[in-house]
Amino acid sequence: MDKFKPVILSLAALTMLSGCVTREYAGDNTPVVQNDSSNDDIALTRISLALGYLKMGNTTQAKSNLEKAKRFAPKLVQVHTAFAHYYETVGENELAVGAYEQALSLDANDADTLNNYGVFLCRENRLEQAQKQFLKAIAVPSYLQVAQSYENLALCHLKADNFKQAEQFLEKAIKHNPSRAAVVLQMVRLQYAKRDYRQAQLYLQKFEKAVRRFSAEALALAYKLYKKQGKTSVANNYGVMLVKVFPTSWQAKQYLVNELAQIPADELALRYQKSRQGQASAKKRVVVLSPDKNQTVVKADNNKAVLAKTAEKKPKQQKQGKKRSSADSKPQTTITIPVHVVEYGDSLFSISKKYNIFMRSIQRWNNLKESSILRVGDVIYLSNPNKAAKS
Known part of the structure; x- marks a missing residue:
């Protein structure tokens, strides 16, 4: 009809x-x-x-x-x-x-x-x-x-x-x-x-x-x-x-x-269910956020995202004449921070409601104000990135 x-x-x-x-x-x-x-x-x-x-x-x-x-x-x-x-x-x-x-x-x-x-x-x-x-x-x-x-x-x-x-x-x-x-x-x-x-x-x-x-x-x-x-x-x-x-x-x-x-x-x-399944099939993608030494990428889908930050510590300078053994190298540490990739129609209020997080916390973690404009593709931290970096 x-x-x-x-x-x-x-x-x-x-x-x-x-x-x-x-x-x-x-x-x-x-x-x-x-x-x-x-x-x-x-x-x-x-x-x-x-x-x-x-x-x-x-x-x-x-x-x-x-x-x-x-x-x-x-x-x-x-x-x-x-x-x-x-x-x-x-x-x-x-x-x-x-x-x-x-x-x-x-x-x-x-x-x-x-x-x-x-x-x-x-x-x-x-x-x-x-x-x-x-x-x-x-x-x-x-x-x-x-x-x-x-x-x-x-x-x-x-x-x-x-x-x-x-x-x-x-x-x-x-x-x-x-x-x-x-x-x-x-x-x-x-x-x-x-x-x-x-x-x-x-x-x-x-x-x-x-x-x-x-x-x-x-x-x-x-x-x-x-x-x-x-x-x-x-x-x-x-x-x-x-x-x-x-x-x-x-x-x-x-x-x-x-x-x-x-x-x-x-x-x-x-x-509606088919459209959701179609979105799920196109979820995985990698977005490079910063090309520095500590490479930061987002492994995201349409609903959830996890920001993985790899911090590699420099080995101490060794004395001349000694060979560097595998035991001397420090393993990489991986820090995972939950994030949200902004979609069309998203707002700070809708994101806070979706993840059951206070909107003020999201603003503080991302240096945002209520008047801040979100753009499709923006990455929003869902936890304190500073605390995650120190852990």
């Missing part, structure tokens, strides 16, 4: 305009009808008709009305945005790109067009370009659908199995509109996929406060969530509600047949 939220479909509701018609009379009392509608108003009405035809599958009438709208207002942004939607519907994606670019050439800050263009690019798996359009829309001060664009951006990353980024953008969407039930339900799905059932339950409670009417998908997800936690009686209550309220739904039928053995959130969970 396509969960992206383009704004263009709202044009049908927003632009059902009727022109004001006035009557004047000539000297012989013959009425002369004059239409006070501007060309833009007429064009918007044609767009509304076109979208209606397109929804019914009548592409011929849809395009005919769009062409008429274009003749009345060739420089109206909505005309070209509607054309882009039409071209995407009929599978002419290159023409859709051209229509979006034409619309933005007329108004580079039209947030609705930017959002819709981002949705289109995401469907085309052009994540980087899609994110650029979404963020441009969000940056427009007068834009009211910021939560919707953040949700679209999160779904775009989720589609690409970028789970960390998806979670970050869902959090932003919820902050901008805490009562947007669809966003909160997406977060429930994501936390369920990550097997963080406690967090998923907290978001489910927020969803229940925000939603006016449950969907079959939400009831099925709630059932699985409580079932995973061993709360069978609560889970069964959701199952019974699912069958009573949505008896003909796919979810209700699956509940009766196999107690919802596999729902879309379970498929998302499998994708």
